Amino acid sequence: MQPTVFITGATAGFGEACARRFAQAGWSMVLTGRREERLLRLADELSGQAEVLPLVLDVRDRAAMQAAISQLPEGFNRLRGLINNAGLALGTEAAQACSLDDWETMVDTNIKGLLYSTRLLLPRLIAHGRGASIVNLGSIAGNWPYPGSHVYGATKAFVRQFSLNLRCDLQGTGVRVTNLEPGLCESEFSLVRFAGDAHRYEAVYAGAEPLQPADIAETIFWLMSQPAHININSLEVMPVTQAWSNFQIERGR
Template sequence: MTIAFITGATSGFGRATAERFAEAGWALVLTGRRRERLDELERRLAGKCPVLTRVLDVTDAQAVTECIAHLPEAFRAVSVLINNAGLALGTAPAQDSDPEQWQRMIDTNISGLTRVTHALLPTLIAQGRGSSIINLGSIAGHWPYPGGNVYCGTKAFVEQFSYALRCDLKGTGVRVTNLAPGLSESEFTLVRTGGDRAAYDQLYQGADPIQPEDIAETIFWVANLPAHLNVNQMEIMPVSQAWSPFSVHRDNTPD
């Protein structure tokens, strides 16, 4: 039985990925902070594959350790870790940002991701050839933008952490991928804007953005590549998104 462990499985990319892997009959360990959503997802997928759900906040070090240490025997041999749990908070420039939001992003996107990874590394190494860590990064980790400040920094960390893991895991058979989506439509944006539906609609209007199912299909493809292949980095954008010229501030103050 092939087992995937997915963090942040209750919405967006995580939920769509759980559904895609379930269609293929994978066994799933699904974690998230919202019990009611986990229960609904378990009911939805239970007829397709073995499913284990656990309420887990990745920012809680003890909870992560206990969750992974006490997986039932049938779900212990995890061969694919999908580090999806993450968030962005706020769009203000750094000087106007809330430092508590900064810390929450760091705790989730960096500390949470590394904590789950470290706890599962012995299991993944034991599975050996063909096992995978797939980290959800972002184009924000490579291409900064106004208001991105700490969020961009956390995703840059995810990219470099993924590369460094590849170095350390050479010879173990464990593969590591940083998947960096661009403009994507999900609850993620509503969280970032504090539930501002108008801002959400304006961002996606006419853009035909990436959908959670697109990322789920990509993750599934990466996880199912031949065991001798590793996708180090995959940056994926909607066709509507591209780069713009560098921003230049011009001082128009008269001499």
């Protein structure tokens, strides 16, 4: 029987790249996404390589998540992997000028959506036992502050601490937990953050040689392919062109 992985946010970016990488390896997959047409098209494309179950839903909808997971077909019930990928950043304004609605959406998606999928799928991962893996998509923003990151960075700091705490609770079950923290990566993520502004999107990556979603998918596949006795607690991944800068100092007062 082929291993099964559950991937949230599979219609673009890291999630779509993960679906392609795991299909290439023959894993069975449960793929979730809000955009029905894109999700079904991806599932149809990959069905020649692997067993694919598409679930059109929003991870923020607790009732929908509960209903879908409770009705998983037998062939997709015994999970070896969960990739908590669904997440987003909205806006780059300073905290005092940003949208409170954007803050709420980031909290609901990046924190609550991740909590729903994790809690609802933990029994299946524990039933698999040794070698099962949870990979949570954090961010370097959860470790390093920058202007305009406010709630987004805070949600990713939550993901980091939640991942570490899960490790404590899952001790003895054989289930592994990793917080993967990408840096600059070229994906739809930034287009969403800039409200579809293509010029701002292109300016972020111009000449930077950023990471690509396929790079992150390959990293996640590697994490889940490690021997069952190895747990990689956290992994920060940045392009060579990205590094830290000096602290800001306000002068002239």
